[in-house]
Amino acid sequence: MTAPGKPTLPQLADELPRVVWTLHRLLRQKQETPAGEHPRPPAQVELLRLVESEPGISVREVAETLRMQANNVSTLVSQLVKAGYLDRRPHPDDRRIVQLYPTEKMHATSVEIAKGLSAGVTEALEQLSPQARKRLAAALPDLAELGQVLARPS
Template identity: 40%
Template sequence: MTSSPDLAERLMSAVQGVRRVVRRRVRAEVPGPPLPGAQVELLRVVERLPGIGVAAAARELGLAGNSVSTLVNLLVEAGLLRREVDPADRRAAQLDVTEAARERMAIWRKARTGLVTTALARLSEEDTTVITAALPALERLMDVLKEEG
């Protein structure tokens, strides 16, 4: 079976729809003002790669450096990100999440996982088996898309 524009459109619609619904429902359970998706993505990258620099974070996210700098400034101001001078290159910064960000992200993860787990439990065993079987292919698709970007 070859891929088609219809398959691509249905896939993107489904993925975006799931993300939108989960984000909206979880937002109510996470304390503090809601964060835009780009800020959450940056926090997730920095949490995964503590000490990462702005340029490396931009590459990881596929964003322009100045866009990530703006996100960093907003998150530092909100007390969710810490920016320190890189001892190896005093012109560069190293990023790390704050304890407040760790706590907020843990609450967010727990709420998101709980919501999706509950929803998956309402599906048939056949549906959950199909979703599970599709995950490796979706992860490979993500890798291919990253390579092409």
């Protein structure tokens, strides 16, 4: 990088994914598995988060959103239904389409994981200066917008 806090566009494009990947890896390491559960593979976690945010989403829509093959999504869905995290329901207007819904078990597990993760992040944020926390908070809308731009079809 050039001057601290003043990277060029190519430097920012190189550094941002590194920082985000490191944060992602560390957050996954901090994430506690709920009592009596086994850690879920990242693909299952992504699918669960998507269904939680979009109840009623179809397998095809999951595959498109996560950029996965439909047969791989179907396999993941079967595993998660068997584990009690997802519920499959036929679409009311087209019974050929299966919609996915989170179960109570999934909601309870999600809340437990979120509380633990939030506590860990809060503890880390408390170790930062107020100025650093303010800069992070100010960057959140821009990071969310960057995520939306990256999610657009190429």
